[in-house]
Amino acid sequence: MVPVLSVYGRPDADYLVRHARTTSGVWLLDGSPAVVVPLNATPEILSDAVWKVAAPEARGIPHPSQQDWTRDGKEPSTALFAQAGVRSGKSFE
Numbered sequence: 001m002v003p004v005l006s007v008y009g010r011p012d013a014d015y016l017v018r019h020a021r022t023t024s025g026v027w028l029l030d031g032s033p034a035v036v037v038p039l040n041a042t043p044e045i046l047s048d049a050v051w052k053v054a055a056p057e058a059r060g061i062p063h064p065s066q067q068d069w070t071r072d073g074k075e076p077s078t079a080l081f082a083q084a085g086v087r088s089g090k091s092f093e
Contacts, residue, residue: 003054016053022063
């Protein structure tokens with residue numbers, strides 16, 4: 001499976017995260033920590049960060065049940081927000 005990555009640009013740094021496809025085909029953050037790249041990073045540093053995020057073998061994850069979706073579905077994002085020092089998606093933007 002080909003890895004799917006996202007880069008979130010923030011005023012302090014860029015955050016590279018990895019996604020995983022659930023058994024039902026929905027893409028979610030895979031829960032691994034973001035790789036944080038300084039805004040003044042050289043192309044080599046950025047390239048190394050992309051490879052670091054993409055390197056682990058892509059894997060599927062179980063699709064959350066409807067009951068777990070609201071409880072656990074936000075958890076990977078919450079970890080990303082905490083890593084960035086914010087509490088919500090609105091603050092993360």
